[in-house]
Amino acid sequence: MQGLKLNLLYSTHKYYEAEKIADILSCEKNLPWEAAYALAEFYARTLRFDDAQDIIDRYQDTDELSEKCFEKLDSNNRCYQKCYEEKGRGYLPRESENIKLYIEFMESMGYEIQSVPQRESLQDNRPPKIKKEDYPKTDFVDVPKSDTFVVYDLETTGLNSEFHAVIQIGAVKVVDGVVDESQTFEELVNPKYSKVSVSDNITKITGITDEEVKNARQV
Secondary structure, X not given: OHHHHHHHHHHOOOHHHHHHHHHHHHOOXXXXXXXXXXXXXXXXXXXXXXXXXXXXXHHOOOOHHHHHHHHHHHHHHHHXXXXXXXXXXXXXXXXXXOHHHHHHXXXXXXXXXXXXXXXXXXXXXXXXXXXXXXXXXXXXXXXOOOOOEEEEEEEEOOOOOOOOOEEEEEEEEEEOOEEEEEEEEEEEEEOHHHOOOOOHHHHHHHOOOHHHHHOOEEO
């Protein structure tokens, strides 16, 4: 509960109250790893990198889930520390948060924080917005409708057409809105260069096997 309370106080910019909870947690020898994570994250975001690292090293091997969480936090802590040492600022809240309160809190603990220019200053260089009624006119070309066309069907090695290779091409011609069964096309394709085999799921759906496409022509 204390870990959740620490996160809540920090996320609502109540830094001084969060610091009191952190003091309580830091006195405990054996914390639940979730509370230890919250404390380490709080220390990392308030520039106490060594304290954060000490907690990370002690609790990161609690279980598989904690190991993954602390691994990410370990990376963030090192990144914050490097940024602070090189540029004078470590973690900074997003612009949507109250940066001013954060900087005041950090300065009260003796840390000097360099803020960053607000993005709003970039808006001066942006062109003015165009009202919808002032949009440029577009000339549309009316293409005559046709009831005669060709329908294509592609089968692939998997369910993602963006990444999986074509293994069959099928086509049928529709004349005056009616399927002309005399004008059809169907051929297997060898997906050799994709280095991806036909999945079992695709074989169940289409009946096409990996062995069949190996002897087919390549696109």
